[in-house]
Amino acid sequence: MAKKGMKYPSSISSNPFGGFDPFTTVNYAGDPEVEDRVVTEVASYGRQLGWLMEIIIALAKQQAVPMETLKRLEQASEKIEAVKRSVHRSALDEAQALLDRLERDQPEAYQKLLAERQQATQSSPKR
Numbered sequence: 001m002a003k004k005g006m007k008y009p010s011s012i013s014s015n016p017f018g019g020f021d022p023f024t025t026v027n028y029a030g031d032p033e034v035e036d037r038v039v040t041e042v043a044s045y046g047r048q049l050g051w052l053m054e055i056i057i058a059l060a061k062q063q064a065v066p067m068e069t070l071k072r073l074e075q076a077s078e079k080i081e082a083v084k085r086s087v088h089r090s091a092l093d094e095a096q097a098l099l100d101r102l103e104r105d106q107p108e109a110y111q112k113l114l115a116e117r118q119q120a121t122q123s124s125p126k127r
Contacts, residue, residue, distance in 0.1 A: 034087050042079045043072075051076070 039045060051073045058065050103110040 031084075031087060034084055037083045037087065038080050041083065043076050048073075048076060 043051075051069050054069045055065055055073065099110070102113065
C-alpha cells in the first residue's frame, strides 16, 4: 500500500500486452483531484457501485435494505464530502498564495488583474 498523499496514475487499465498501464488517462466528469482522493482514500468505484447495487436490488425485491451496506455507503458519503471540502479549501489557499506571489513579484500585473476582476464582477449579472 502506498503512503497517503502519494500521486497515483489517473487510471489503471489493461494494455494490449496485458497488465498494468500507468500511462492511460481517463477524463472524469468531476474534479480529478477529488476523484483520485475518493478512490484512493475512501472506496473504489467498484466498491461504491457494489453497495448501491446491493441496496437497489433489495429495494426492487421489496426486501429490507442491508443495514451494514447502507451504513458503509453513508460513511463513504461523509468521507467524500470531507474530501471535497478539503480539495476546495486547498484550491483557495493555492490561489491566495499565487496572488500573494504575483503582488510581491509583479505588482503592476497584480494591479491589472485586480482591476480586470473588479470590472468583470461589476459587469456580470447579479445572481
